[in-house]
Amino acid sequence: MSFARATAVNSSEHPFTAEIAEGWDVVGNANGGYLLAIGARAMAIAAARPHPVSVTAHYLSPGRPGPITIDPQIIKAGRRLTTVRATLLGEERPLIELLGSFGDLRSIEGPTRVDAFPPDLPPPEECPRAEYDPARGFPPALMDRLDLRLHPDDARFLGGTPSGDPLLRGWVRLRDDEPMDVFGLLLATDAFPPTIFNANLPVAWTPTVELTAHVRSVPEPGWLRCRFSTRFISGGMMEEDGELWDSSGRLVAQSRQLALTPAG
């Protein structure tokens, strides 16, 4: 099933309806970026604006395959941006709470100054692919829905020898040449393995409290180059900062999530 279909929203009813599809999960729980993409699609429809500019999700309960509802509410429809909130509801409980501002990225202009570069990566065919391991559950089923290739230096945790540095760089694209749209960027902000896997710390998983994504440009077709890094693991929490660059070498999205670091 394509990403577009797996995140489709039926806006002919109120509340809107959608379906968590099978296979976009990590050990049974729908991926956070996948849920964010569904929610943001619903919010963009409600706002009648094509692009999420900044969207924040707080993660409340794990999502399982099946029907969900979304009730976007317009907070303010401004000249450039429309601010919307929404709850993504599973059958029994809220899954994520969302707040975002939506607009048309092509209509916003200003000067350019960029003090950063896309991550330096070997070509995709020289980067190990994280492939779904149904027996262990890691890499998770989500890896069957994407084509995700890790920088060889950052992929060693796959073989049991973490790099020691909470950093993951790599390529990602949707499968079957499906174009990556702005909602695909939201998926990609949470699609890489957790940086903690390279950190050599007694933490088995890092449940996301909150994720904010800024979409800075509509991506050109092709692979995304991504960099996810963590500088502060402290106080029972860590941030994970993401940069997503498109095939034209432009930053297309930035993300930051706050996750808990329970002893594993």
Add this chain to the structure above:
Amino acid sequence: MSFARATAVNSSEHPFTAEIAEGWDVVGNANGGYLLAIGARAMAIAAARPHPVSVTAHYLSPGRPGPITIDPQIIKAGRRLTTVRATLLGEERPLIELLGSFGDLRSIEGPTRVDAFPPDLPPPEECPRAEYDPARGFPPALMDRLDLRLHPDDARFLGGTPSGDPLLRGWVRLRDDEPMDVFGLLLATDAFPPTIFNANLPVAWTPTVELTAHVRSVPEPGWLRCRFSTRFISGGMMEEDGELWDSSGRLVAQSRQLALTPAG
């Protein structure tokens, strides 16, 4: 008026009430961090949790001195965290929309690994103070409510010679030895002059679309060391990343805001 009093929330009524005090403004508009602090206080009361862990504000309309109302709604009260949304309403319109998760930072534990250092600053007495200039409006009135000292290398824009680098480092504390609490950290995430002032670009102001703050620890008494920087000015927008460190050398908050960069 103390910060505590200027951000006090009356929770005996529903919706809660508060007052935007005089003097916490930038050319007449209440500072974004100040409004965030009022909103987060109201949300923490509603959640019955002492600390904002992650809180996001979308800025809708400028706030002027006078009465406001806040209607925090509990989205989910979990074991560790309570997620709350709220609208901060002025007399005629919504000012900011808020979403956050609240908890007790002292009860969250995990391993520590920090790959960063507080900014290297000369002592406060060797750092120029940004002082309110009532005639020009810049530095703004807010600077009378804080004691904010800039790294000499980053303060040159005050004299009309920007450094060329969108970076601002410095010290900040509340006035009259008022202790900096977790809500003061929220104020501090937006209290420094915009990084664009050092960028040598034709942008006169950078209205905030969205600001997310992660409070990572309760600050120890004393000065905060802060670092605000921007790497991506593109597509009519820029991010501004903040790090706030307390007097014990611990990161106490991280922030990122997305702002527009209209031609000035």
